[in-house]
Amino acid sequence: MHIILTGATGLIGTATLHHILxxxxxxxxTILSRxxxxxxxxxxxxxxxxxxxxxxxxxxxxxxxxxxxxxxxAQGVSINDVSKEEYEKITVDxxxxxxxAFAGLNDPFTFVYVSGEGAAVTPTRSTPNYGLVKGRAExxxxxxxxxxxxxxxxxVRPGYxxxxxxxxxxxxxxxxxxxKGLETVVAPPLRWFWSGMxxxxxxxxxxxxxxxxxxxxxxxxxxxGVEEEGRVLGNVWLRKLSAMKAARGKGSE
Numbered sequence: 407m408h409i410i411l412t413g414a415t416g417l418i419g420t421a422t423l424h425h426i427l428x429x430x431x432x433x434x435x436t437i438l439s440r441x442x443x444x445x446x447x448x449x450x451x452x453x454x455x456x457x458x459x460x461x462x463x464x465x466x467x468x469x470x471x472x473x474x475x476x477x478x479x480a481q482g483v484s485i486n487d488v489s490k491e492e493y494e495k496i497t498v499d500x501x502x503x504x505x506x507a508f509a510g511l512n513d514p515f516t517f518v519y520v521s522g523e524g525a526a527v528t529p530t531r532s533t534p535n536y537g538l539v540k541g542r543a544e545x546x547x548x549x550x551x552x553x554x555x556x557x558x559x560x561x562v563r564p565g566y567x568x569x570x571x572x573x574x575x576x577x578x579x580x581x582x583x584x585x586k587g588l589e590t591v592v593a594p595p596l597r598w599f600w601s602g603m604x605x606x607x608x609x610x611x612x613x614x615x616x617x618x619x620x621x622x623x624x625x626x627x628x629x630x631g632v633e634e635e636g637r638v639l640g641n642v643w644l645r646k647l648s649a650m651k652a653a654r655g656k657g658s659e
Contacts, residue, residue: 413480558622
């Protein structure tokens with residue numbers, strides 16, 4: 407299976423790429439990136455395409471992606487690092503443009519959008535600003551799916567992405583000094599007392615890959631953490647998926 411990956415130099419993208427490289431179901435991964443990806447260097451499974459404009463996918467680029475069956479959209483930025491307009495563009499416009507362009511590559515085509523806990527398709531007064539924007543992206547992708555028969559979309563909402571112990575940490579972006587200090591204080595109690603809000607990086611990378619290769623079927627909205635007709639998946643459900651896979655793996659030993 408051929409998968410497209412964006413955000414491969416970021417925390418979530420690095421964890422996902424690390425898992426993809428050893429995933430037997432994925433025979434090829436095409437990375438769209440503005441710069442080279444050290445983790446992918448000299449790996450025969452990987453093709454890296456340097457791409458600048460994430461609102462545009464010309465015919466020549468789509469020809470290079472012609473046999474792709476899924477995309478993991480892990481590209482993103484902190485709302486604190488860019489202007490409001492730029493955050494909206496990166497968070498909403500980029501993935502929506504890609505989903506529109508990629509949906510014609512295969513039928514079905516699975517598009518996995520990395521959103522975040524706190525996002526809301528139907529916001530309330532307590533929805534944080536980043537959640538409003540990510541929620542708009544989720545809503546736009548849901549609307550696109552309704553008019554695009556080939557598209558199978560998931561919006562996944564990880565919580566605090568915990569890179570501790572991940573074997574590819576050297577390839578992950580350096581954390582800002584203030585964020586490192588905050589994580590030193592906040593991360594341990596989160597891991598112990600609020601694990602539903604923690605997303606271990608390795609576990610998340612594996613779940614994102616599994617969703618991409620899984621065929622895009624809906625999940626049961628009656629399950630905790632599953633919303634919007636089985637297309638929006640909260641961190642509680644992502645952790646449950648990982649636990650179920652681990653249990654199946656032990657059962658087959």
